[in-house]
Amino acid sequence: QVQLVESGGGLVQAGGSLRLSCAASGRAFSAYLMGWFRQAPGKEREFVAAIRGSTSSTYYADSTKGRFTISRDNAKNTVYLQMNSLKPEDTAVYYCAARNSPTYYPRQQSNYSYWGQGTQVTVSS
DSSP, X not given: OOOEEEEOOEEEETTOOEEEEEEEOSTTGGGOEEEEEEEOTTSOOEEEEEXXXXXXXXXXXXXXXTTEEEEEEGGGTEEEEEXXXXXXXXXXXXXXXXXXXXXXXXXXXXXOOEXXXXXXXXXXX
């Protein structure tokens, strides 16, 4: 069982930055595929970014590429999402997710077995 705890959400003005953190339990964290997803009010949850454990290869949604950066610190069992140039449309609950086996599809939320409780990000105009 993997437990995930997100932190770092909050209220920020458009153009500002936030860094989300996700602390994970489990001895094999360095091998986990870690992802960030978000869900805005009235919308379906969508992929934001992911990072592999074995290679640290990263993947981004088109809407976040160039503004968001996903990274991980395996010594701390933590994955981060640095969000820059935030826009009001980035307002959502952000969820951390983990998968502890290989997959060819890191952008698909159905491939993730473990989820955090979410953290609210609100970007004001």
